[in-house]
Amino acid sequence: MAESETEVKYHQPDERGHFGVYGGLFVAETLMGPLTELRLAYEKFMQDKDFLAELDWELQNYVGRPSPLYFAERWSKELGGAKIYLKREDLNHTGAHKVNNTVGQALLAKRMGKTRIIAETGAGQHGVATATVAARLGIECVVYMGAVDIQRQAANVYRMKLLGAEVVPVTTGSATLKDALNEAMRDWVTNIDDTFYIIGTVAGPHPYPAMVRDFQTIIGREAREQIQQHEGRLPDALIACVGGGSNAIGLFHPFLDDKNVAIYGVEAAGDGIETGNHAAPLCAGKPGVLHGNRTYLVEDENGQIIETHSISAGLDYPGVGPEHAWLKDIGRAKYVAIDDKEALQAFHDLTKIEGIIPALESSHALAYATKLAPTMDKDKIIIVNLSGRGDKDIHTVADIEGITL
Amino acid sequence: MIDHVSRIQARFELRAKEGRKLLIPYFTAGDPKPENAVPMMHAMVEAGADLIELGVPFSDPMAEGPVIQRAMERALEYNVSLRDVMAMVAKFRQKDSETPVILMGYLNPVEVMGYTEFAQAASKAGVDGLLTVDIPPEEATDYVAALKAEGIDRIFLIAPTTSEDRIKAINDASGGFLYYVSLKGVTGAGHLDVKAVQDRVSTIRTLTELPVGVGFGIKDAESAASIASAADAVIVGSVIVKRIEENLDSADNAIKAVSELLSDMRQALDA
Numbered sequence: 004m005a006e007s008e009t010e011v012k013y014h015q016p017d018e019r020g021h022f023g024v025y026g027g028l029f030v031a032e033t034l035m036g037p038l039t040e041l042r043l044a045y046e047k048f049m050q051d052k053d054f055l056a057e058l059d060w061e062l063q064n065y066v067g068r069p070s071p072l073y074f075a076e077r078w079s080k081e082l083g084g085a086k087i088y089l090k091r092e093d094l095n096h097t098g099a100h101k102v103n104n105t106v107g108q109a110l111l112a113k114r115m116g117k118t119r120i121i122a123e124t125g126a127g128q129h130g131v132a133t134a135t136v137a138a139r140l141g142i143e144c145v146v147y148m149g150a151v152d153i154q155r156q157a158a159n160v161y162r163m164k165l166l167g168a169e170v171v172p173v174t175t176g177s178a179t180l181k182d183a184l185n186e187a188m189r190d191w192v193t194n195i196d197d198t199f200y201i202i203g204t205v206a207g208p209h210p211y212p213a214m215v216r217d218f219q220t221i222i223g224r225e226a227r228e229q230i231q232q233h234e235g236r237l238p239d240a241l242i243a244c245v246g247g248g249s250n251a252i253g254l255f256h257p258f259l260d261d262k263n264v265a266i267y268g269v270e271a272a273g274d275g276i277e278t279g280n281h282a283a284p285l286c287a288g289k290p291g292v293l294h295g296n297r298t299y300l301v302e303d304e305n306g307q308i309i310e311t312h313s314i315s316a317g318l319d320y321p322g323v324g325p326e327h328a329w330l331k332d333i334g335r336a337k338y339v340a341i342d343d344k345e346a347l348q349a350f351h352d353l354t355k356i357e358g359i360i361p362a363l364e365s366s367h368a369l370a371y372a373t374k375l376a377p378t379m380d381k382d383k384i385i386i387v388n389l390s391g392r393g394d395k396d397i398h399t400v401a402d403i404e405g406i407t408l
Numbered sequence: 409m410i411d412h413v414s415r416i417q418a419r420f421e422l423r424a425k426e427g428r429k430l431l432i433p434y435f436t437a438g439d440p441k442p443e444n445a446v447p448m449m450h451a452m453v454e455a456g457a458d459l460i461e462l463g464v465p466f467s468d469p470m471a472e473g474p475v476i477q478r479a480m481e482r483a484l485e486y487n488v489s490l491r492d493v494m495a496m497v498a499k500f501r502q503k504d505s506e507t508p509v510i511l512m513g514y515l516n517p518v519e520v521m522g523y524t525e526f527a528q529a530a531s532k533a534g535v536d537g538l539l540t541v542d543i544p545p546e547e548a549t550d551y552v553a554a555l556k557a558e559g560i561d562r563i564f565l566i567a568p569t570t571s572e573d574r575i576k577a578i579n580d581a582s583g584g585f586l587y588y589v590s591l592k593g594v595t596g597a598g599h600l601d602v603k604a605v606q607d608r609v610s611t612i613r614t615l616t617e618l619p620v621g622v623g624f625g626i627k628d629a630e631s632a633a634s635i636a637s638a639a640d641a642v643i644v645g646s647v648i649v650k651r652i653e654e655n656l657d658s659a660d661n662a663i664k665a666v667s668e669l670l671s672d673m674r675q676a677l678d679a
Contacts, residue, residue, distance in 0.1 A: 036569030306520035
């Protein structure tokens with residue numbers, strides 16, 4: 004293993020969940036008790052050999068890990084620069100990286116004796132991944148989803164229902180992911196005794212950003228080993244899309260001490276940053292406090308959260324995980340934005356050239372690779388996190404292109 | 409020394425001397441229209457309110473039930489901002505220099521303005537206290553210092569799930585009074601267990617010198633009176649906002665409906 008050349012190893016957050024000035028624990032008092040209970044359970048079980056063995060077994064045999072690290076040879080040649088490897092999280096059970104985290108949190112819920120699981124979902128991937136493990140463990144499951152998202156992700160809604168989950172439409176606010184999160188928090192504050200809230204991304208109050216990251220770093224740990232098997236060395240760059248940022252932190256985290264590995268997080272520019280219709284808090288937002296943590300937000304001058312826009316429901320969120328805010332400020336990762344059109348083009352390119360239909364979320368990362376790869380030499384290596392498969396998005400894409408399915 | 413520093417304390421002391429309980433109504437500033445706020449505040453005082461809790465609209469009110477969520481959405485149709493709410497208080501102060509006013513809302517608008525800038529503006533407007541639902545004392549060091557410097561009282565919530573250690577920490581950061589949330593859940597939810605509230609409040613009293621107000625779930629004069637047996641103040645929110653919602657087309661009718669409700673509660677508290 005190539006060890007880091009830096010003297011001070013990256014170690015975040017602090018014991019109260021701070022990544023520099025970001026993160027922390029900003030919730031109503033009623034949630035302080037349950038969040039403490041959760042933090043203690045998480046700290047205990049992440050040291051518990053039985054728990055970790057059970058988690059490993061589930062990841063191998065239920066999720067299907069390790070996911071391959073695939074060399075996209077034709078696509079790399081076409082772009083004419085660096086070699087691009089794809090971390091195939093789309094091949095996981097349920098079709099995205101989300102399940103790495105839901106398996107972990109559901110096992111934790113079981114150990115804590117909780118009998119009811121709730122979740123919020125945007126694109127529906129986290130909802131499906133939660134409903135899936137809830138079915139697997141025989142636990143009651145309620146998923147909150149914005150009414151707008153329910154419309155654009157009908158297939159995932161049906162999937163969740165097939166899996167036995169109750170899907171509750173949220174019509175308040177912008178009726179998207181942030182409002183689903185508000186509603187899930189309200190449910191949790193009302194039912195804290197028996198309910199476990201599985202947050203789907205590396206945002207929210209401590210310990211969620213650290214806990215979800217720890218469950219997702221399997222992506223980066225595998226990729227780090229796999230690229231050394233394939234190429235005998237570490238990559239030159241990592242690229243992942245960032246909504247809340249769980250797939251990105253999962254890939255990035257095991258490489259943070261490897262200073263020669265450049266790290267790029269790709270936000271959704273929507274119609275374009277300059278139009279204001281985007282979901283790019285790191286590129287175009289300001290720090291603030293929302294959903295239990297301090298982080299960059301898309302907000303107005305009065306501190307009201309602004310409705311975001313992205314072609315991809317999974318990136319359509321006004322906040323971002325606090326660790327990304329920190330990595331931006333210290334300059335360890337660079338955050339860029341890709342608009343709807345560029346993402347759509349990458350969606351088509353990968354589908355036609357590699358025979359892989361990527362999720363629209365992941366297509367943002369792929370689109371940035373099409374910009375970065377040609378600027379790099381042919382012996383350079385990029386790993387792109389292909390965080391999910393695009394089957395769920397074919398209706399959205401067809402719609403945009405005026406095709407009725 | 410700023411002259412309104414002790415408005416909250418003065419009111420609690422006065423009522424304690426009289427053997428009466430404080431009645432604290434809440435409504436969302438700007439619901440349904442910005443110009444209704446100041447007349448509503450005066451009417452509330454007229455109907456027996458001791459202290460007014462003025463809600464600051466926020467786009468993502470995570471601790472609110474549907475009634476107050478809708479009120480905030482109505483106010484946000486007019487883009488009612490934290491600065492606008494302070495301007496309403498300043499206007500209220502032109503005619504009422506005695507009734508304490510606290511702002512209740514979420515941290516982000518205060519955070520974006522800056523704690524010190526907020527505290528100075530609030531003090532100038534005649535605001536007496538601030539309650540932001542989503543800042544626990546552990547995160548509030550700078551916030552408490554900035555508010556203290558301007559004589560703005562810090563009101564924090566205590567929940568049924570709050571440990572005694574945390575009650576002490578909350579007490580240390582607080583000023584004015586402690587706000588006990590009488591049930592788990594969001595504003596406007598569920599049914600009250602009066603005995604459980606009484607038990608909790610007596611525990612809280614062993615850990616603080618500050619007066620204790622109780623809110624969340626008080627629906628009528630009867631529940632106000634039974635909660636008042638355990639507390640120094642009762643805080644009433646959703647049921648008032650509901651009256652406003654039932655009279656969206658007429659500010660006069662909304663004021664009338666809210667005044668009737670508060671008068672009933674006042675009588676029940678004083679009986």
